[in-house]
Amino acid sequence: MHSLSKAALFAATALTLSAGSALADFDLEILHNNDFHSRFESINGYDSACSAEDETDGKCFGGAARLLTAINETRDALEAEGKNVILLNAGDNFQGSLFYTFYKGEMEAEFMNMLGYDAMTVGNHEFDDSEDGLKTFLDIVEFPVVTANVKTNADSSVNDMIEPSIVLDIGGEKVGIIGAVTNDTPEIANPGKNIDITVDVDAIKEQVAVLTDQGVNKIIALTHVGYPRDLAAIAVIPGIDVVVGGHSHTLLSNTDEKAEGPYPTMVDNPDGYKVPVVQANQYGKYLGDLEVVFNDDGVVTSAKGDPILLDASVTPDAEVLAWISEKAVPLEELKNEEVGEAGGEIVGDRNVCRAEECSMGNLVADAMLARVADQGITLAIQNGGGVRASIDAGTVTMGEVLTVLPFQNTIATFQLKGADVIAALENGLSQIEEGAGRYPQVSGMKYTYDSSKEPGSRVVSVEVADGNGGFAPIDEAATYGIVTNNYVRGGGDGYAVFAEKGMNAYDFGPNLEDAVAEYIGMNSPYEPYTDGRITDVAK
Numbered sequence: 314m315h316s317l318s319k320a321a322l323f324a325a326t327a328l329t330l331s332a333g334s335a336l337a338d339f340d341l342e343i344l345h346n347n348d349f350h351s352r353f354e355s356i357n358g359y360d361s362a363c364s365a366e367d368e369t370d371g372k373c374f375g376g377a378a379r380l381l382t383a384i385n386e387t388r389d390a391l392e393a394e395g396k397n398v399i400l401l402n403a404g405d406n407f408q409g410s411l412f413y414t415f416y417k418g419e420m421e422a423e424f425m426n427m428l429g430y431d432a433m434t435v436g437n438h439e440f441d442d443s444e445d446g447l448k449t450f451l452d453i454v455e456f457p458v459v460t461a462n463v464k465t466n467a468d469s470s471v472n473d474m475i476e477p478s479i480v481l482d483i484g485g486e487k488v489g490i491i492g493a494v495t496n497d498t499p500e501i502a503n504p505g506k507n508i509d510i511t512v513d514v515d516a517i518k519e520q521v522a523v524l525t526d527q528g529v530n531k532i533i534a535l536t537h538v539g540y541p542r543d544l545a546a547i548a549v550i551p552g553i554d555v556v557v558g559g560h561s562h563t564l565l566s567n568t569d570e571k572a573e574g575p576y577p578t579m580v581d582n583p584d585g586y587k588v589p590v591v592q593a594n595q596y597g598k599y600l601g602d603l604e605v606v607f608n609d610d611g612v613v614t615s616a617k618g619d620p621i622l623l624d625a626s627v628t629p630d631a632e633v634l635a636w637i638s639e640k641a642v643p644l645e646e647l648k649n650e651e652v653g654e655a656g657g658e659i660v661g662d663r664n665v666c667r668a669e670e671c672s673m674g675n676l677v678a679d680a681m682l683a684r685v686a687d688q689g690i691t692l693a694i695q696n697g698g699g700v701r702a703s704i705d706a707g708t709v710t711m712g713e714v715l716t717v718l719p720f721q722n723t724i725a726t727f728q729l730k731g732a733d734v735i736a737a738l739e740n741g742l743s744q745i746e747e748g749a750g751r752y753p754q755v756s757g758m759k760y761t762y763d764s765s766k767e768p769g770s771r772v773v774s775v776e777v778a779d780g781n782g783g784f785a786p787i788d789e790a791a792t793y794g795i796v797t798n799n800y801v802r803g804g805g806d807g808y809a810v811f812a813e814k815g816m817n818a819y820d821f822g823p824n825l826e827d828a829v830a831e832y833i834g835m836n837s838p839y840e841p842y843t844d845g846r847i848t849d850v851a852k
Contacts, residue, residue: 337609339486339531342391344384345401345593345601347537347559350409350438350701351421351719352596353377353637355629359658359703360596361716362410362648371625375597377424377637378629383600383621384428385630397484400429403559403592404436404494404537407450409701409719411644411712417446420640422453427633430456431481434492435463436537436559440502441720444471451475459492459535462516469507478520480529486607489524489532491517493547495539495560500807501698501750513538514546521552530611533557540565540573540592541747548580548588554613555589555605556580561748562595562663567619577603577616589616598623648712652830653837659704660841661717666697667752668745669849672841673700673717674754677825680832681796682756684823685726690794692757692777694737696806698750699798709839714830724822725802727815732789735772740807743768751806759784759846766851773850792816798825 355363355376363373384400391398406421407413413421418439425433435458439447444465451458451474461477478491493513498504517534524532534553536543539561548556566572577589593601599620606615641648660666661673674695682693702716729737741753742762761773776784777793787793797811799820804812833839 338614339484339607339609340397341483341488341531341605341607342396342398343401343533343555343557343591343601343603343605344387344398345403345557345591345603346380346597346599347403347593348405348436348562348595349402349421349597350405350595351407351413352409353412353420353424353640354410355379356596356598357705359705360662361702361704361713373625375623376629377597378631378633379623379627380597380600381428381630381633383623383627387600387602387621397486399431399481399483399488401490401533401535401557402430402433403535403557404434405438405559406433406436407446408438408441409596409716411648411715411719412640414715414719414721415644416640417442418450419453422450424633426453426455432457432459432479432490432492432535434458434460434535434537434559435475435494437495437498437502440498440504440508443503443505444469444508447471448474459490460494461491461520462493462496462511462513464509464511466507469505471508477516478524480524480527486531487527487529489520489529491520491524491532491534493517493534493536493538495537495542497807501805513542514550517547517550517553521550525552531607536560539563539747540590543590543592544578544580548590549582551582551584553582553588554607554611555603555616556591557601557603558590558592561592563592564594564599565592565620576601576619579616586612587616589613591618593620648710648715650711651708652711652714653709653833653839655704655706655709655833656838656840657706658841659839661700661703663698663701663748666700666754667748667750670843670845670847671697671700671754672843673703675756675843675846676832676839676841677718677829678754678756680829681724681798681825683832684724684828685796688726688794690726690796692734692793693755693796694741694801695754695797696741696750696801696808697752697754698806699800700754709833711826711830714826714833718826718829720798720800722798722800722825723820724796724825724828725799725818725820726794726796726822727802727811727818728792729795729811729815730789731787731791731793733810733814734787734793734795735775735789736810737808738762738772738775739769740810742771743807749806751808755846758787759848761848761850764849764851
């Protein structure tokens with residue numbers, strides 16, 4: 314077994330080195346990014362598209378043109394030093410801007426070919442438009458797509474287009490890459506009936522055995538499962554040497570005080586060696602740069618690095634800028650439409666909206682409820698993960714609204730018993746520690762919970778608007794009119810209770826982004842706010 318050999322070799326290496334002998338080292342530089350989310354244009358401090366004025370003032374980050382410059386310059390410099398370099402992508406390149414809305418994966422594939430990846434794993438958002446949307450992408454890309462726990466059947470349009478693992482020949486050494494996507498992809502995306510998502514750990518273990526049998530002793534797990542799971546479940550798999558991750562949009566750094574952990578984060582494998590885990594935040598704002606040294610037996614003896622911030626010091630590639638401008642022509646008229654004014658920043662930061670009441674969550678939930686209030690609907694629930702950016706103060710354009718709400722969701726209405734409303738909130742609160750997108754932003758109601766309790770028992774109290782400006786305890790036996798987005802109504806983000814218990818459902822209302830834009834306009838200047846409708850008693 315690979316696991317036993319790693320432990321034995323680790324001990325043997327220590328003895329050999331103590332005796333004064335030297336083993337041949339293999340130095341591998343891993344450049345990586347994750348969760349690009351179609352952010353071809355540079356972003357501002359609110360993760361929205363950066364204005365030309367801010368770009369001129371040096372206030373912008375990321376963007377495809379800047380990312381290409383950073384990758385090419387870093388890779389060229391390393392190779393000039395004789396380094397072995399690979400470029401990896403940890404998924405979720407789809408969804409997040411009008412470019413995906415319009416081009417549906419074609420543009421992402423063209424750009425990623427320009428970057429010259431050695432491998433990528435699919436993320437859950439690669440399945441947002443089912444397997445047919447993914448096929449458009451896979452037909453174009455010129456590099457291997459590797460995801461061990463994606464199992465296609467013979468009827469799938471992408472059958473045999475995704476590999477479970479690959480072996481790269483880098484500097485005369487065999488380097489194995491095993492991909493994995495988050496286990497809850499069927500809940501949070503739409504892989505379709507011809508694709509099964511199996512358990513990530515089991516699928517990775519199977520491929521470790523396959524690669525070990527081929528004589529590969531340097532194995533990288535390229536994952537889209539999130540930083541907490543990478544630490545707890547992936548890095549401890551026997552035989553895994555390095556984990557390059559995505560999905561949780563985690564910033565790791567040795568210098569940024571806002572980082573969630575060091576880069577790399579070292580995990581003790583049960584077999585006696587350490588595994589570096591890395592991730593590079595989101596939206597092309599950073600390029601991960603990890604240097605790993607293996608000895609001749611495939612044992613990691615050194616791992617160091619830091620993500621590279623792609624700020625104004627990185628010059629955007631002129632050809633890519635021209636390419637983006639050409640692709641943007643059909644989108645400009647829609648993007649530039651002014652919908653109203655914001656009196657202050659409307660906070661849609663994922664770290665806020667997936668953990669507590671946020672002003673963007675209130676806006677979206679309030680806008681949904683206002684749109685259907687004349688239908689007898691009194692309660693709104695919006696998943697925090699459906700909110701993708703903040704909006705700064707000043708003029709609000711349709712492009713900004715679409716950046717916040719890029720999924721083309723429709724407003725969905727239905728009836729639900731009070732007891733099932735509480736069950737839905739329990740689901741929404743069940744994965745706070747993981748930063749899951751199911752966190753419930755609400756309108757027409759307020760609730761209190763205790764995050765220190767076990768999932769499933771966190772709701773403390775729920776009150777609903779009484780129609781007279783006050784609130785009353787929810788009646789578990791009563792039936793309430795609910796509005797949400799069609800994704801959640803169909804059971805997305807774990808809201809199975811909506812799909813199974815919802816009555817008189819109608820999922821084909823107006824587009825959510827249109828309702829929000831209209832609401833901002835009707836209340837312009839819109840003043841963002843929080844009012845205590847969500848309370849965690851543990852804080």
